[in-house]
Amino acid sequence: MSDSVAVKICGLRTAADVDAAADAGARYCGFVFFEKSPRNVTLELACALATGTPVGLARVALVVNPDDVFLDALTDAVPLDMLQLHGRETPERVAEIKSRYRLPVMKAIGIAGAEDLAAIDLYAPVCDQLLIDAKPPEGADLPGGNGLAFDWQLLADRKYWTRPWMLAGGLTPDNVAEAVRRTGARQVDVSSGLETSPGEKDSSLFSSFVQNARA
Numbered sequence: 001m002s003d004s005v006a007v008k009i010c011g012l013r014t015a016a017d018v019d020a021a022a023d024a025g026a027r028y029c030g031f032v033f034f035e036k037s038p039r040n041v042t043l044e045l046a047c048a049l050a051t052g053t054p055v056g057l058a059r060v061a062l063v064v065n066p067d068d069v070f071l072d073a074l075t076d077a078v079p080l081d082m083l084q085l086h087g088r089e090t091p092e093r094v095a096e097i098k099s100r101y102r103l104p105v106m107k108a109i110g111i112a113g114a115e116d117l118a119a120i121d122l123y124a125p126v127c128d129q130l131l132i133d134a135k136p137p138e139g140a141d142l143p144g145g146n147g148l149a150f151d152w153q154l155l156a157d158r159k160y161w162t163r164p165w166m167l168a169g170g171l172t173p174d175n176v177a178e179a180v181r182r183t184g185a186r187q188v189d190v191s192s193g194l195e196t197s198p199g200e201k202d203s204s205l206f207s208s209f210v211q212n213a214r215a
């Protein structure tokens with residue numbers, strides 16, 4: 001077993017789930033700040049969760065097309081290790097956010113077909129990490145967290161990317177080992193694949209996901 005695949009468990013809303021993510025060996029935990037999401041948390045709850053996060057578990061705030069007013073309030077209220085930009089932020093806006101808030105920034109790129117891969121080269125110069133996720137269906141309420149996978153074969157022949165990247169989209173304890181094998185991902189991100197219903201995490205699945213990611 002290799003321990004070199006880092007796991008992010010996203011959409012946590014209870015202290016027990018944060019602790020379970022750490023106990024399972026996750027490297028990152030994610031808090032969602034998007035009102036339409038069943039995983040949305042308030043600044044107050046996120047502050048409590050992030051303040052009690054075990055050492056070694058990086059705290060990631062997932063935001064969608066945020067303005068500076070919101071980001072000012074977020075970064076004042078919640079201790080964070082990374083911002084995840086999961087909307088239609090332009091490369092210029094990503095660079096602006098990175099410079100203004102002095103936090104590592106991970107930019108999500110939605111992939112449905114080979115033509116979507118070009119965006120990776122546009123964003124790599126301005127972010128710290130890339131999150132390669134399934135593109136949401138047309139008209140979806142959520143730009144991510146839909147439990148949809150994309151064709152992993154699209155990543156099999158990729159050229160070198162200049163930033164660390166995470167694989168996301170429809171990952172579960174049952175498919176994560178194959179996803180890692182087929183894409184060569186060294187980091188993976190999961191949300192709905194560890195839930196009993198939208199927003200309700202099942203922490204009994206966390207360990208098997210982490211172990212299978214590293215298998």
Ligand SMILES: O=C(O)c1ccccc1N[C@@H]1O[C@H](COP(=O)(O)O)[C@@H](O)[C@H]1O
Pocket residue numbers: 010011030032034037038039062064086131133142143144145146147148168169170171189190191192193
């Ligand atoms: O999880 C959400 O509710 C969410 C809302 C808005 C943008 C992104 C969201 N989740 C992210 O989507 C991917 C894939 O999630 P899933 O495993 O397919 O459910 C992941 O990066 C989440 O962080």
